[in-house]
Amino acid sequence: MSVLAADRIPAPEGAITRPVRDVMRAGVVLIDADMSVRDVARAMRDRGVRTVLAIDISSELIGMIDERAVAGAWADPDGVTAAEVMDPDPLIAAPDEPVGAVAARMLETGRSAALVAHPPPTEESGVWSEWKERGMPLGTLSVADIVGRLDDLAAVIRATPNRSATQGRRVAPLVALATILLAVVLVVAFLFIYASGTHHYTNRPGL
Amino acid sequence: MSAQAATVAQAMRPRLPSCTLRTPVMEVARRMQEEGVRAMIVASSGSDLIAGVITDLDLLRAVTEGRSEGMASDIMTLEPPPSVSSSDRLGAAIERLRQSGGELLVVTEGTPARPIGVLSYADIAAYMARR
Numbered sequence: 001m002s003v004l005a006a007d008r009i010p011a012p013e014g015a016i017t018r019p020v021r022d023v024m025r026a027g028v029v030l031i032d033a034d035m036s037v038r039d040v041a042r043a044m045r046d047r048g049v050r051t052v053l054a055i056d057i058s059s060e061l062i063g064m065i066d067e068r069a070v071a072g073a074w075a076d077p078d079g080v081t082a083a084e085v086m087d088p089d090p091l092i093a094a095p096d097e098p099v100g101a102v103a104a105r106m107l108e109t110g111r112s113a114a115l116v117a118h119p120p121p122t123e124e125s126g127v128w129s130e131w132k133e134r135g136m137p138l139g140t141l142s143v144a145d146i147v148g149r150l151d152d153l154a155a156v157i158r159a160t161p162n163r164s165a166t167q168g169r170r171v172a173p174l175v176a177l178a179t180i181l182l183a184v185v186l187v188v189a190f191l192f193i194y195a196s197g198t199h200h201y202t203n204r205p206g207l
Numbered sequence: 208m209s210a211q212a213a214t215v216a217q218a219m220r221p222r223l224p225s226c227t228l229r230t231p232v233m234e235v236a237r238r239m240q241e242e243g244v245r246a247m248i249v250a251s252s253g254s255d256l257i258a259g260v261i262t263d264l265d266l267l268r269a270v271t272e273g274r275s276e277g278m279a280s281d282i283m284t285l286e287p288p289p290s291v292s293s294s295d296r297l298g299a300a301i302e303r304l305r306q307s308g309g310e311l312l313v314v315t316e317g318t319p320a321r322p323i324g325v326l327s328y329a330d331i332a333a334y335m336a337r338r
Contacts, residue, residue, distance in 0.1 A: 016271055041336035050243075050329070071331040074301045077338075103271050112245060112263055143263040147270060148240040 016100035016146070020093045023149045024116045026139040028053050031082055033062055038077035040085075041070050051113050051140050054082045061137070064090035066113060090115050093141050102141055113142040213297040218334035219314045219324040220244075226261075227252040228280040235279050236266050244327045246310035249283045255321055259283040262310050290315050293323060297334075300326055 029047045031040055033054040043052055044067070054063045063086030073080040091114035093102040102114050117137035225248040226235050239247050245263045250256065261283045269275055269282040290313040291300045304312050304326065311327035 038335060038338070041332045044332060045336040067328040067332040070335060071301055071328050072305065074298060074331060074335065077335050100271060103267050107264060107268055107271070110264065143245070143267050144240055147236040147263065147266045 016103055017098050019095065020097050020099055020102060020116055020141055021095040021138065023099050023145055024093075024095070024139040024141040025049075025145055028115075028137055028139060030055050030061075030136075031065075032057075033081065033083040033086070035082045036078050037070055037073040037080045037082065037085055040065055040082050041077065044070070049140075050142065050144075052082075053115070053137065054086045056083075062086070063088045064113070064115060092117055094118065095138055099141070099146055103143075103146060106143060112144075113140055116141055213334075214293065215291055215295045215297055215300045215314055215326055216293040218297055218330050219293060219326045220330045221324045223248050223250070223313075223322055223325060225250045226279050228258060228278065228283075230279045232266065232269055232275050232277050232279065232282060235261055239263060239266065243329055244311060244325070245329075246288070246327065247279075248288070248313065248322075248325065249279050257287040257313060257322060259285045260288050260309065260311075288313050288325075290320065290322070291326065292316065292320070301331055304328070304331075 029043060029049050029052045031043050031052050031054055033056050035043075035054075040052060044050065051064060051066050053061055054065060056062050063083070065082055065086045069085040069087065070077075073085050091102070091105055091109065091111050093105075093114040093116050095116055095118065106112065106114065115137050116139045224238065224242040224244050224246075226238060228249060228251065230238075230249075235247055239245070239261075247261045248257055249259045249261060251258055258280075261279060265282050265284065269277065274281060288309050288311055289303060289307050291303060293314050293316045300312060311325045313322050314324040314326055315321060316323045
């Protein structure tokens with residue numbers, strides 16, 4: 001399904017109709033919630049990520065931490081723990097959801113990243129506890145992932161002439177020309193048949 | 208040495224992640240990705256004058272609204288980010304950034320003040336990891 005969707009991308013914006021799983025950054029970096037913010041900053045640097053997930057002592061996911069949250073503890077990074085700066089209620093995206101739907105939630109809430117996880121089976125069941133039962137999140141989706149991916153796709157689309165945005169405007173004259181040619185051919189054919197028919201009939205008495 | 212005693216110069220990014228008013232939106236996205244920041248400075252070409260700023264969410268909005276074929280000037284916020292001096296206390300600068308609600312500060316030096324870099328959340332997190 002996702003492969004077909006990718007083949008039908010008409011313009012860079014079309015990429016936001018792709019499922020989250022195609023655009024997300026797969027895999028997550030987990031840290032202990034009681035880790036110091038200094039160590040969180042180091043984990044981000046060493047793993048090359050801008051978002052980490054905090055787990056508690058029973059390995060249950062309890063929050064998300066980004067660079068902004070880390071910077072919030074600048075005054076005492078060794079004395080403040082991850083649990084104190086994490087976002088306990090981050091955006092969560094389902095892997096099959098269109099990227100555009102998550103983008104809308106990001107713009108609404110002013111957040112630059114979302115977790116990608118399978119949704120809970122019912123509205124009532126707590127998302128966080130569901131994570132534990134359903135396994136770890138699949139990855140994260142950040143604005144950079146979306147916008148960076150669109151750039152790649154736009155380049156591909158630009159390099160493929162039959163997918164250019166002006167295609168629609170070029171089709172109209174071609175259709176008109178084809179219609180006129182077809183009409184001319186039909187008229188000539190009709191006249192030919194009519195003329196040959198007339199010839200036939202007018203010649204008949206002469207047989 | 209704690210961040211209270213540190214100066215902006217110790218944590219800042221010593222260059223301006225910038226584009227001009229006429230840079231295509233997709234090129235802005237590419238440079239932002241390359242720089243690893245969540246905002247780009249929009250500068251007038253060939254001068255130190257800062258016209259505004261484009262955040263990653265501005266880019267996302269442009270793309271979702273089908274305006275990705277435009278230029279930087281079509282999607283930027285017409286207000287330059289707040290600026291601090293490279294010799295300012297880092298802690299005060301971080302508080303300034305947090306209060307501004309933006310993604311970065313412009314770091315200036317000298318008189319008249321010339322922009323020489325930026326201080327973003329990524330730079331602050333990297334600084335905290337170094338100490």
